Amino acid sequence: MTGVVGPAAVFATEEDRDAYSDRFPIDPHRHRPFAALAPTSTEQIQALVRIAAAHRVPIWTVSRGKNLGYGTAAPVVAGSIVLDLSRMQKIEVDLENATVLLEPGVGFFDLYEYLQTRNIPLWLSVPGNSWGSVIGNALDRGLGYTPYGEHTRNLCGMEVVLPDGDVVRTGMGAMPNAPTWQLHKYGYGPAWDQLFVQSNFGIVTKAGMWLMPQPEVVRGFDVEMDRMEDLGPLIDAIGPLRREGVLQQSPTIGNWFRAANILTTRKQWTDKPGSLSDEVISAIRKQFGLGWWGVSLRVYGRETVAQANLDILEKALNAIKPMSMKPFSWRPGEPFAATQGGWMGVPMTFPMQSANWFGGRGGHIGFSPVLTQSGKLAQEQFNRTYARYREFGMDYQASFAFGERHMLNVNAVLLNLDDPQFMKRVDPFLRTLIADARQHGYGEYRAHIDYMDLVSDCYDYNNHALRRLNERVKNALDPAGILAPGKSGIWPAAHRREQKA
Amino acid sequence: MRHALLIGIASLITLGAHAADLNGQQLFQHKCAMCHGAVGMGTGLLARRMKPEVAPLEKREDLSAAYVERAARIGILNMPPITRGDVSDAQLASIATYLSKGKP
Numbered sequence: 001m002t003g004v005v006g007p008a009a010v011f012a013t014e015e016d017r018d019a020y021s022d023r024f025p026i027d028p029h030r031h032r033p034f035a036a037l038a039p040t041s042t043e044q045i046q047a048l049v050r051i052a053a054a055h056r057v058p059i060w061t062v063s064r065g066k067n068l069g070y071g072t073a074a075p076v077v078a079g080s081i082v083l084d085l086s087r088m089q090k091i092e093v094d095l096e097n098a099t100v101l102l103e104p105g106v107g108f109f110d111l112y113e114y115l116q117t118r119n120i121p122l123w124l125s126v127p128g129n130s131w132g133s134v135i136g137n138a139l140d141r142g143l144g145y146t147p148y149g150e151h152t153r154n155l156c157g158m159e160v161v162l163p164d165g166d167v168v169r170t171g172m173g174a175m176p177n178a179p180t181w182q183l184h185k186y187g188y189g190p191a192w193d194q195l196f197v198q199s200n201f202g203i204v205t206k207a208g209m210w211l212m213p214q215p216e217v218v219r220g221f222d223v224e225m226d227r228m229e230d231l232g233p234l235i236d237a238i239g240p241l242r243r244e245g246v247l248q249q250s251p252t253i254g255n256w257f258r259a260a261n262i263l264t265t266r267k268q269w270t271d272k273p274g275s276l277s278d279e280v281i282s283a284i285r286k287q288f289g290l291g292w293w294g295v296s297l298r299v300y301g302r303e304t305v306a307q308a309n310l311d312i313l314e315k316a317l318n319a320i321k322p323m324s325m326k327p328f329s330w331r332p333g334e335p336f337a338a339t340q341g342g343w344m345g346v347p348m349t350f351p352m353q354s355a356n357w358f359g360g361r362g363g364h365i366g367f368s369p370v371l372t373q374s375g376k377l378a379q380e381q382f383n384r385t386y387a388r389y390r391e392f393g394m395d396y397q398a399s400f401a402f403g404e405r406h407m408l409n410v411n412a413v414l415l416n417l418d419d420p421q422f423m424k425r426v427d428p429f430l431r432t433l434i435a436d437a438r439q440h441g442y443g444e445y446r447a448h449i450d451y452m453d454l455v456s457d458c459y460d461y462n463n464h465a466l467r468r469l470n471e472r473v474k475n476a477l478d479p480a481g482i483l484a485p486g487k488s489g490i491w492p493a494a495h496r497r498e499q500k501a
Numbered sequence: 502m503r504h505a506l507l508i509g510i511a512s513l514i515t516l517g518a519h520a521a522d523l524n525g526q527q528l529f530q531h532k533c534a535m536c537h538g539a540v541g542m543g544t545g546l547l548a549r550r551m552k553p554e555v556a557p558l559e560k561r562e563d564l565s566a567a568y569v570e571r572a573a574r575i576g577i578l579n580m581p582p583i584t585r586g587d588v589s590d591a592q593l594a595s596i597a598t599y600l601s602k603g604k605p
Contacts, residue, residue, distance in 0.1 A: 011585045015574055019582035038586035065584060073584065084586035109535045129542075131535060265549070338540040349535050349542040355579040356546050362579060 001037060001081070004047045009038040009087070020065065020082045022074040022449070024355075024363030024415060026427050031074035031449055033060065036082035042159065042167060042205040048083065049203070050165040053480040056494065059083050060484050061203050063104035063136025068129060068352070069364050069412075070140065071449035076486030077495065083203065085133075090206075098122055098211050099156065099182035104135045104204060108347035121214035121332075123345035125149050130347030135207045139197050141446055143401055143408065145342045147300055148212045149250030150403060155193050157181040159206035163478035168192075168202070182208035198446070199470070200484035201477050212300075218330045218344065219310050220298035224291030226323040231293055231382055232375030233320045235400065235407070238297070239373035241316060242402050246309045249298050249343070252401040252410075256281065256290040261354040261397065261414065263288060274393040291323045298328070298343045357395070358416040364397075365426065365450075367433045368410045369442035371400070378407065384436055385411060392429040408445055434458070447488075456489020523592075525599025532588050533558070533596065536580070546579060558600055565604045569597035 002010050011020070012035035020036045021028060039045050052059050058080040065073030065084055073082055088103035091114050100111070100122075108130035115122055125144030127137055138151040148154055157171040171187035172180040185191060196202050225234050234253060241247040257276075264287075269280050276284075285292070297313055299306040317325060330336050330344070341348045355362040367385075371378055378400060389396040397412040413430065416422045430451060434444070438458045447455040459466050470490045475481075481492025523531060536543035537558045548556035555561050570593055576582040583593070 008589070009586075015582075016585060019574065019576075019584045023576070023581040036584065036586055064587065066581075068581070072581065084584065086584070086586045107535075110531075113531075262545075347535065348540070350540050350545050352542040352579070353545045355542075356549070360578065 001048055001051055004044050004051070005037050005039050009040070011036040011038070011084075020073045020084070023072045024069055024365060024417075025074075026365070026423060026450055030078065031071065031076065032078050033073075033075050033082045034079045036073070036084045038084045038087045040087045042161060045083070045161045045203055045205060046165040046167060049161060049163055049482065052081070052482040053163060053165075056480050057081060057482060058485050058495070059482055060487075061085065063133030063139070064107055064131075066107075066132035067136065067140060068131070069366055069448065070446065074449060075484070076449045076452060080485075085205075088205065093120060093122070093211075094182060095120060095122070097183060098213050099208055100211055101157075101182060101206055101208050102135050103206055104133055106134055107132060108134055108137075112345075112347050115211075122211040123148070123214055124209075124211060124347075125151060125154070125345055126342065126347045127151070128342065128351045129349055131349055131352075134209065135204060138207070138209065139204060141198060143250060143252075143410075144345075145250055145252060145296070146212060146298070146345055147248040147250075148210065148345075149401075152194070152197055154210045155197070155207055156183065156185045156210055157208040158193055158196060158204050160192075160196055160202035160204050162202050163480070163483045167205075170196075182210075195473075198488045200487040200490055201473060203483070212345065214332060215300040215302075215306070216331065217303045217306050218298055218300050218328070219306055220296065220328045220343070221314065221317065222296045222324075222326040222328060223294065223317055224289075224323045224325075225293040225320075226291050228292050228382075228386075229379065230291075230320070231400070232379035234293060234295065234375070235373060235378050236375035237316045237320050238295070238402060239375070241313060242404065243373070246312050247297065247402075248300065250402055251295050251297050252399045253293050253295040254399040255396065256285050256288075256292055256294070257395060257397045258399055258412075259290055259294060260284050260288055261357045261395075262351055263353075265359050266357055266395070267359050275390045276395050289324075296328075296343055303331075354397075354412075354414060357414050358418070361417040363415040363417060364412040365415065365430065365448050366410055366412055366446070367430055367437075368408055368444050368446055369437040370445050371407045371409050371442060373402065373405065373407050378409070381409060381437070381440070381442065385409075385433065388429070388432055388436065392425050392432070394425075394429060409442075449486075452486060452489045523595075525595040525597075528588075528592050528596050529559070529599055532583075532592065543580060561600070562602070564601045566594070566597040566601040567605060569600050570594065573597075 017032050020033050022031050058077050060075030060080040061083040062073045064086050085104040088105040090103045092101040108126050111134055125146045125148035127142045138155050141152045157173045159169050161167055170192045172178040172184050196204050299309045399410045401408040443458045444455045474490050474492050481494030485492055485495040544556045573583045
């Protein structure tokens with residue numbers, strides 16, 4: 001493999017193994033890789049998978065390896081070789097059609113800088129921590145906050161290296177030199193793009209993404225709701241407008257703690273273990289002027305249309321009597337606060353200051369069931385989850401992120417890596433949350449490498465027919481079982497013995 | 502679309518492997534400033550431990566090149582280690598020289 005990428009792209013010291021391990025781990029030793037390689041071309045990747053298949057060496061591909069909270073760069077199977085695509089950084093923008101063809105090493109900051117320095121009036125959508133890869137995030141179904149906030153939906157056409165070294169281009173890309181590769185998502189016959197999302201069927205070496213034409217205006221409200229029980233009414237006010245298209249962004253309702261844990265640390269408020277008391281919660285909310293729940297709603301586009309939609313939105317929000325409703329208005333050329341970046345497609349890292357909540361080394365692991373947009377059912381799910389956080393002595397961070405029909409309830413468990421007793425509670429806590437949700441038919445949309453099997457196990461209709469289908473495809477495409485064994489709970493026959501939920 | 506008209510016939514622009522040709526300051530902007538720039542996570546957390554005016558790394562006078570390289574490779578507190586795939590040894594040396602203002 002060194003012969004393929006050259007010695008300067010092979011990383012196999014103890015320090016390298018640590019650097020490619022999980023940074024927000026429950027057990028830092030569980031997923032340590034053997035080495036990492038940094039290829040720079042599709043041809044090198046083809047050569048590497050052929051060697052890996054011949055020697056049956058497991059490979060774990062990362063785009064930039066910054067998937068904090070989901071395993072960072074670390075593989076499910078310890079001892080795998082990480083294929084780090086950080087050095088593949090080509091960007092091809094199609095200005096007229098508002099698309100971009102990217103290699104996996106391009107980060108959100110890279111693409112943003114590229115567009116800004118050339119005055120290209122196209123926007124990206126960014127996740128709450130935008131350190132990672134644009135393609136990698138879309139391939140893991142990451143979320144942003146603009147009308148392009150469901151990142152996996154922006155994918156349009158891929159180049160993929162299959163486990164036998166073959167290269168396929170999906171959609172219109174199957175026609176050489178087709179000018180429509182980044183324009184039509186399906187091509188002719190079965191559409192394969194989503195089969196390479198959250199899977200281990202191939203290595204995506206290029207992918208098209210749709211970008212958002214810069215809007216004429218952005219307007220909206222930053223809304224705060226005072227009480228815990230205001231969640232349901234807030235969801236019921238937003239849901240119909242989202243489904244109808246009055247609201248086209250992906251709004252995310254967050255609790256007070258999601259905002260506060262970026263701004264302060266726990267020790268400034270209490271030295272008591274266990275969940276924060278109601279008194280402390282009230283004091284922190286008062287200090288920062290936070291509702292129990294908050295949401296930033298935005299309309300984008302032509303001014304007349306956006307304003308008409310905003311008027312409808314304002315009326316719906318006034319009807320549920322918010323604690324506060326702060327207006328936001330922007331047009332191109334005007335400055336805006338850095339904290340507005342998420343709704344303006346500007347990449348950011350400051351939300352990761354939450355890792356310092358306990359004052360030392362921290363991090364987070366998510367628990368993110370897919371819900372309906374029913375306020376009543378969401379309030380019930382919140383009540384159950386909040387009770388579990390208090391039972392296990394955790395501080396509750398949650399968000400409810402709207403899709404067009406569904407809602408993702410992204411809960412974060414903030415870690416205190418300096419406290420072994422605390423860390424012992426994390427795994428049973430997460431397993432309890434997953435089991436509770438499963439009872440109500442709620443499964444997760446995305447999982448940390450430690451929980452991929454357990455989450456996959458919840459999708460068990462007809463004796464795990466979906467898993468059996470995934471594994472039939474896996475074994476057909478990857479008989480040597482080299483590509484990311486265990487990813488999303490999909491195990492090749494060669495590794496089946498390692499599976500444990 | 503309005504933007505398409507403004508842009509006219511301009512079409513494809515390609516970014517190459519540009520990082521290889523950048524100097525220490527440019528590499529810092531490209532590889533580090535997302536966290537250690539004005540509003541990044543690194544600056545925000547360092548401002549809790551030192552005077553906020555020197556929280557951005559470019560304002561520091563007490564960094565040695567060896568310290569910067571070590572900190573980047575093994576991580577400090579909530580800063581994850583920077584992998585050699587992301588930032589090569591040569592690139593990190595260049596960044597470290599820039600931030601240390603010549604101190605080895």
